[in-house]
Amino acid sequence: MKKLLLAGLSAAVMTAAVVGSSAQTQLNRNEIINSLQGAQQKVDVSADALQKAAFENIQKYPGANSPQGVPLWDKLASLRQFNIEITFDFDSARIKPESYETVGLIADALHTPYLQGQTFFIVGHTDAKGDREYNLELSIRRAKAVREALVTTFQVPSQYLFAVGMGEEQLREPSKPDAAINRRVQLINVGYR
Amino acid sequence: MKRLIFALMATLLLASGPAAAQTVGFAEAIKILSASCGADIEKYCKSATLANNGIGQCLAQNEAKVSQKCNADRAVVASLIQERLAAQAAAPKICTNDARRLCKGVKEGAGHVLRCLLKAQRSVGEKCNTAIDLAGYR
Numbered sequence: 001m002k003k004l005l006l007a008g009l010s011a012a013v014m015t016a017a018v019v020g021s022s023a024q025t026q027l028n029r030n031e032i033i034n035s036l037q038g039a040q041q042k043v044d045v046s047a048d049a050l051q052k053a054a055f056e057n058i059q060k061y062p063g064a065n066s067p068q069g070v071p072l073w074d075k076l077a078s079l080r081q082f083n084i085e086i087t088f089d090f091d092s093a094r095i096k097p098e099s100y101e102t103v104g105l106i107a108d109a110l111h112t113p114y115l116q117g118q119t120f121f122i123v124g125h126t127d128a129k130g131d132r133e134y135n136l137e138l139s140i141r142r143a144k145a146v147r148e149a150l151v152t153t154f155q156v157p158s159q160y161l162f163a164v165g166m167g168e169e170q171l172r173e174p175s176k177p178d179a180a181i182n183r184r185v186q187l188i189n190v191g192y193r
Numbered sequence: 194m195k196r197l198i199f200a201l202m203a204t205l206l207l208a209s210g211p212a213a214a215q216t217v218g219f220a221e222a223i224k225i226l227s228a229s230c231g232a233d234i235e236k237y238c239k240s241a242t243l244a245n246n247g248i249g250q251c252l253a254q255n256e257a258k259v260s261q262k263c264n265a266d267r268a269v270v271a272s273l274i275q276e277r278l279a280a281q282a283a284a285p286k287i288c289t290n291d292a293r294r295l296c297k298g299v300k301e302g303a304g305h306v307l308r309c310l311l312k313a314q315r316s317v318g319e320k321c322n323t324a325i326d327l328a329g330y331r
Contacts, residue, residue: 093242111330112304
């Protein structure tokens, strides 16, 4: 199942590892637009329900690592989506200056007519190091921080953006639970609402 | 070098005012902030976030301590973002007539009309096309 899920993810996997202020990022606005636009299907998964399902997953399968992902998550697998690396302070939801440009690129993309009027989940993910519940809470704060930056600094209309945290419940690379590749912010186009 | 180019570009844009044929995207704008103020942000604004202009306010409060370059570019970034937002607000109005002419029956809102105008670029008037460029939609 996980394999399928991974295969279903957008091929546009990026590593905007911007080290220092002068490093080039390979990411550009159109990459984000191309990955997110079009091909919308009706999905009736609310951000609240998804968030609740993540907490329930921890209760249902307690322990250091979950043997199973969040069932509701599968419904999103076929939607248009994009994974982005945004760097935060350690154990914090504060976006580092080196990632400002990346957040700006998301704003540039969301403002274009190609993505206007569509609704997006901003999903935060962590790696599997540390306590699962803590990771879940941290990922919620981080997703909210990205949403807030987009809504306030870049004035993306707030009604189209929903922040959800998945913690370590949906690893991108389940065979390497502690790897950095699992730490990411994912944008998912859930369509016109 | 890159910083210099950005600063120059920003200055030029500001100096040339609303008649400029180009605005800068949000990513380009905020990149200046991270380049010019990144070190100062990490030093003086450890608890400030990007939301609600928290970083901008923190840098303003620490004006005496942050680098000259950062002080100068902070204002530039704010104006660049405002310019882009203003261009985006203006585009639908400037394009009203073109939309009426070329996008009959297209649903209002949600970017539908603008997408129609993007497709119809060759038939769209110069003013509207320029407005779309300034808004960063193409």
